[in-house]
Amino acid sequence: MSVATNAADIVAVSCQGRVANPAFSGLPAEPYRLDADGKAFLWPTFGGIVYNVSVGDSAFGWSGDCVHPAVSIAHPDANKNRGLNVFACVGNRAMVTSGAAKGATGTVTGKSGRFSDQVIVHFDMATREAMAVDDAVTVMAEGVGLALPDHPAVAIKSLSPSLFDALPKRVEDGVLRIGVVATVPPHMVGAGAGLTSEGGSLHMQSTDRAELAAHGLDRLRLGDVIAIQDTDSRYNHGYLRGAMSIGIVGQTDGPRAGYGPGMTIVMTAPGGALGAFDAPGTNIADILELRA
Template structure:
């Protein structure tokens, strides 16, 4: 069991609300006419990408090595109405319970493990393998969305993002000299921040660039797993993601690596602070799969 210090939250005041989505089909843009994408070296590739039901990649597995482009483990959901999908993407939080409400697996429960898609347009939900085999594209899934509005009375400068109160309580953490420190598996320097920079921090993902494999290994980031907790140095994610010296953001790896320049494992940011109020410490193997007792 990971050692953690209790940190007070306003959990009694947080509103839990339903948010509906349906399993989405993997898709390609209508243009360009060909489906190929380009690797960082300029060569073309055609691999599976995000969306659909993924039968053999789960939270807890390696974030690297798959013949896929930013794969979402398990299941990706969205709402067909753009405004309603925005509500789903903003209000769903990592660690929320999701219930299947239609189809052959009706009644089965899963756990939100990330947010992603091209522009914050999908939510990632883990279901065990037996449940996945019963699912179909367009099956409806209801998320008990709880976490938006969470704050820390003793650490008011730390902004909470897309994180359920239950998962926050489980994360390894400690408070030292007024600084909230989170246990992480790795630290991402600012020059390794990739796709997602400049976009909203209320949904979607922030990517760890992985084109430079030698430096990735030197940083100890080449062994990251889906579900690992990581820190982003000098990254301010209060309203969107951007460089700010002294800032820090904490993320959870939600999707796999990909071969395109500027991409790599995609992370859902769950907390951030602008000037030293948030820190981190080395806590190897900190991963939401064992914390949430995720069943493969």
């Protein structure tokens, strides 16, 4: 169904990043991380060009730690990178502007990092194979400032107007409800709680696999649209009874405690102003026609 927005009034602006190289911090000197049981592991993590993980694939089962599908971009200047992370929105068009793949287009599918480190962009496989680290990517950023006049309590986050229009939704008793694959209960919200909701990601807990399965979260795919119960993400992510946030699964599971699949929050509201309904298979890979 159609829900009125102020899309005609928002500003579209360019932001640029470069394909980010995977990195390790200088300290501690060893590259190993610890899983939830204290066992050291060394797996690929976020960053770079990922050739065999794409939106629509499973969010679980990879020998990786919170891997971003396709391409991760960031700006080398910290302040400009913050601008990229704040203004880029899921569903925005992106274009490679340097290197062998110059002119190829892709789509923003998520954001990630504790402090809004990277933007995740889907490109088809041929484009990924032609791209290189440090290639420039320009995002036609549109979505910040998007509002719903008939639902003023609902805050839109990192969501393009076109993707909002395409999401399954309905209004019941004045409450906007979004079609989702599953709902994350509040006790399963993990890393990212307390941090900004304008960039970066909010993770779900996945150490307790039985609890994960009990809520139908063990079958999630990258790009799935999900609800997060009792979570208020208007400014920072935090627990608030009756609130709800809507997220899109942007990165894979990982073995560390608190770092299950990462979600990019795209809508949030307190006090029962936002709801959800079951819509199996709702995934932006299909909505945005990103599959090969």
